[in-house]
Amino acid sequence: MKAISLYRIKKRNFNVKRFIEKLVEGALLISGSITSITILLIVIFLFKEASGLFNSPVIEDGYVLAFNKTNPVKKLNAYQIKQIFDGAITNWDEVGGKEEPIEVVRLSDLTKYYTEAELGANFENIPAKASELTSKHPNIILFLPNSYISKNFDGTLLKHETLRPGDFFGGKEWYPTASPAPQYGLLPLLLGTLWVSLGAILLSLPFGIAVAVYLAEISSMRIRNLLKPIIELLAGIPSVVYGFFGLVVIVPFLQKTFNLAVGETALAGSIVLGIMALPTIITVAEDAMRNVPRAMKEASLALGATQWQTIYRVVIPYAKSGITSAAVLGIGRAIGETMAVLMVTGNAAVIPHTLLEPVRTIPATIAAELGEASAGGGHYQALFALGCILFIITMIISISVEFISSKKYSK
């Protein structure tokens, strides 16, 4: 009798134990899935916020553009509108209309056509007068707040025209505060990012590989143990500190050396990023070279090759995929780096022609402008679209590193 109950208790204990084991395993699995969920959420939120960009109007929110009804032009894209209001386009035939000069009228220009008395003491007559003005002037383009457009407005309204993908991906100007048509052109920022990152990798790759070879193959153990911690330490220094160093040392130095108006240039960004990418490149490339089987090196030396011949004929070719990974990771680090670049590149959103001009990169743009963009507006959405581009670039880099290093093992 007693024996049976003891058995039961044991059995129940055993079940409770197994239940706890399963529970813990489940909790561990949930923790393990957090990174995947985060990636998924990043994708969802970034693309959700950015997707509104192509539904946002080409002109400022709450405003309309109006033409005369006889004007054959019914559509304008963001860049054309900006050109017209900047005075760069002055004739309708440049945007597909008749050969007539464009008459640009803003709200403040209405006083040139009507006296203040005519517009009313509280501007209550503006809707009627705007309608009248538009119908009388065949070549007019009128820029007004929505509220001044009456129901029986006599003219064509450009109201629901939305930003096209071409305006973003092919746009040559980034000018998010331009009025009446903000410019969200990706090209200057993308090119700025690529220039700075490529400059950085060109500067740091030769040095990175040289240090990796030196540490892995040439230096004595004692020197390696001395240098390795210093390099690891530098990987840990915050990017703002590098940016600050760039700002107070490298920027004035470049300004003096090249006799520039401003020292904040793409080159300054490349130098700072190059220094920052070094620890990554050195660590990954050195690991790859240390993984070269001892037997291969010994075989080469036994055949009479010198140590140097062994390095460049055996070690480097064998570690090629690892060195490639190092370079790609270095580029990835450089492309995504925000603060240091923001502090030293001058942040002029123009397409760069030389390394000695100020540029603006994608991450720096996000960091500098998100604070002043109102949530949900076109500017805000454009910044999230930049975030998407950045995310896609880094995903491609991560996947290609994965691909390169998996190739190594299949050989």
Next chain:
Amino acid sequence: MTPIINTGNIDRKKRISQGVAFTIFKLMSYSVVAMLILILGFIVSKGIGVISWDFLTKAPEEGMTKGGIFPAIVGTLCLIAGSSLFSFPIGIMSGIYMNEYAAGSKVATFIRIMTNNLSGVPSVVFGLFGMALFVNTLKFGDSILAGSLTLGLLSLPLVIRTTEESLKAIDNSYREGSMALGATKLQTIQKVVLPMAFPNIITGLILSIGRVSGETAPILFTVAAYFLPKLPTSIFDQVMALPYHLYVISTSGTDIEASRGIAYGTALVLIVIVLIVNLLANFLRNYFSKKVKTN
């Protein structure tokens, strides 16, 4: 009989080319290290004069050109604590799952790829994401909570990776020995695997603290305040933070030249934090590895 190859000549050529190549590598390596030491030396020499007890314990004064950085230090400590509370348990648990439960399986590979991808995501994208999710959607506002969660997600891949590597380094015979004595899997992990991996895990955790303390982009839109002399009282308060403070006073302060001294001091404090973190990590690694050996 003449030798088939005139070894003397070739040997000399070989030796010269090796000598030249090695000298170049050596010079490049030393120039890199020298440059790195130069950066550190520059910040230390300029900043050391600024550091004083007042600097570390007072709030900024007169448009951040005088006074200290105490609120920023407190803010950074809050963010370190908050993000660690989030990333340490989750990171260690995922590491355990990947190595002890799902080793070699497709699930583990998938988690590993995702973790690697996450570690490649630029910090500013974390900032965007944190703002969209924690600040706007979950309505935490600009707060320690939002900033800590964003930083926690950012440091998660590092914690997971170090945990997994530390567990991987433990020989399977220990696990088999424990199981053979009748211990369950959970008991084995609890009593055998984790205590042995502990030194390496703790090193990784400390290094992740170093990373979190210096990140700026993720906290720009989730927590960081430009100037806030009062200390936080709840997790929904904004705080100042050291890296953000350095950024604002060196680029957009009210009087950039006048606040240069403070900027050097702040940069030095950041470097000292990284230094302490690295030294502590190295010390713990050595200390524990000796202890394990003697046991």
